[in-house]
Amino acid sequence: MQVVPPALERLIHDFSRLPGIGRKTATRLALYILRRPESEAQNLAQDLLHLHSAIHLCRHCFTFSETDPCGICADAGRNRRLLCVVEEPGDQLLIEKTGAFNGLYHILHGVLAPMDGIGPDELKVRELLARVRSGTVEEVLIATSSTVPGEATASYLADQLKKTGVAASRLACGIPMGMDIKYADEYTLAHAIRARQHMVDRS
Amino acid sequence: MQVVPPALERLIHDFSRLPGIGRKTATRLALYILRRPESEAQNLAQDLLHLHSAIHLCRHCFTFSETDPCGICADAGRNRRLLCVVEEPGDQLLIEKTGAFNGLYHILHGVLAPMDGIGPDELKVRELLARVRSGTVEEVLIATSSTVPGEATASYLADQLKKTGVAASRLACGIPMGMDIKYADEYTLAHAIRARQHMVDRS
Numbered sequence: 001m002q003v004v005p006p007a008l009e010r011l012i013h014d015f016s017r018l019p020g021i022g023r024k025t026a027t028r029l030a031l032y033i034l035r036r037p038e039s040e041a042q043n044l045a046q047d048l049l050h051l052h053s054a055i056h057l058c059r060h061c062f063t064f065s066e067t068d069p070c071g072i073c074a075d076a077g078r079n080r081r082l083l084c085v086v087e088e089p090g091d092q093l094l095i096e097k098t099g100a101f102n103g104l105y106h107i108l109h110g111v112l113a114p115m116d117g118i119g120p121d122e123l124k125v126r127e128l129l130a131r132v133r134s135g136t137v138e139e140v141l142i143a144t145s146s147t148v149p150g151e152a153t154a155s156y157l158a159d160q161l162k163k164t165g166v167a168a169s170r171l172a173c174g175i176p177m178g179m180d181i182k183y184a185d186e187y188t189l190a191h192a193i194r195a196r197q198h199m200v201d202r203s
Numbered sequence: 204m205q206v207v208p209p210a211l212e213r214l215i216h217d218f219s220r221l222p223g224i225g226r227k228t229a230t231r232l233a234l235y236i237l238r239r240p241e242s243e244a245q246n247l248a249q250d251l252l253h254l255h256s257a258i259h260l261c262r263h264c265f266t267f268s269e270t271d272p273c274g275i276c277a278d279a280g281r282n283r284r285l286l287c288v289v290e291e292p293g294d295q296l297l298i299e300k301t302g303a304f305n306g307l308y309h310i311l312h313g314v315l316a317p318m319d320g321i322g323p324d325e326l327k328v329r330e331l332l333a334r335v336r337s338g339t340v341e342e343v344l345i346a347t348s349s350t351v352p353g354e355a356t357a358s359y360l361a362d363q364l365k366k367t368g369v370a371a372s373r374l375a376c377g378i379p380m381g382m383d384i385k386y387a388d389e390y391t392l393a394h395a396i397r398a399r400q401h402m403v404d405r406s
Contacts, residue, residue, distance in 0.1 A: 003299045004296060006269060015247075018232050025223065029221050030254075033254065047214045049244070049245060052241035053241075054209075054210035089234060092206070093206055
């Protein structure tokens with residue numbers, strides 16, 4: 001016997017296809033929307049319909065943007081000698097939020113994953129190298145994740161960048177700020193020891 | 204400087220208003236939808252637009268349904284002497300999933316919360332009492348949550364039902380199936396001891 005009405009079931013199914021949303025959470029969200037005024041569901045629907053038509057990739061950095069070039073690429077106040085390479089637009093948002101970076105970005109739209117058929121040609125690697133060769137960039141900060149595919153992608157990019165003559169750097173790896181070292185995993189701790197930063201020189 | 208494009212920002216804002224979805228999860232969901240084909244966003248939007256117009260409350264039990272009366276109320280095979288009172292349609296779905304209940308339902312659409320101005324008149328209590336008085340019901344199983352407001356609502360309903368002459372019952376409270384008792388809280392454990400079920404009689 002069908003207990004969930006079909007219109008509700010379809011929405012639950014839609015939600016449960018989103019990342020990190022299981023059937024239980026999807027049901028809770030759909031029931032919440034059904035209990036709220038119809039106008040809220042309509043707002044959400046309109047914003048969904050508007051999303052893809054409003055947003056495109058910036059021709060320079062390939063981030064999601066409503067303008068082309070995007071606001072950051074068009075901003076004369078940014079440091080054009082420094083280029084930060086990230087996996088996804090979401091990573092760019094996180095770095096912008098820190099306020100610690102004033103250069104430009106380049107979005108790869110993924111990481112190397114040979115098992116899934118994702119090689120350099122599936123990412124914006126050719127565009128990165130062309131941009132570095134033709135432009136004002138002096139240093140590329142490779143800000144891919146510290147995961148196995150993120151590190152592999154970083155190594156590959158460093159090799160490729162060596163041929164272009166620009167400097168390449170990598171996000172520092174170590175103990176997270178505010179973390180008790182007894183909770184750090186041994187690999188991170190070992191890396192933090194090897195990459196230790198000197199505070200006082202021998203006198 | 205605006206890093207998140209406005210169309211994306213609006214969708215993130217919409218998602219972050221849903222229960223249990225913070226700004227970070229909302230951003231992840233919106234970026235996921237942006238990376239997927241436009242047709243998927245359109246499907247989700249259509250299902251949202253369709254939701255409220257397709258679904259109404261059943262005139263008998265007040266559950267969400269596309270038909271009136273709903274499938275369960277219209278089903279001649281259900282036991283019309285047993286009525287299960289739940290807080291929300293989601294609770295009904297959970298009980299149906301167990302397969303352990305074959306009676307009818309009555310959805311309160313909330314619990315008593317005097318501090319928030321929610322009294323019996325804001326819930327489907329008058330409708331419950333009218334239904335019990337006029338119908339075939341012999342027992343009302345009060346399946347509100349075992350929370351403070353859920354218990355208060357159950358007590359109130361039991362008082363009201365006493366006047367109608369039908370039996371009222373409550374979901375059993377005790378140790379969850381499969382749980383090691385060392386993880387049970389002391390209140391649940393104390394209740395489970397007092398409400399112990401005899402297995403063998405004295406011979």
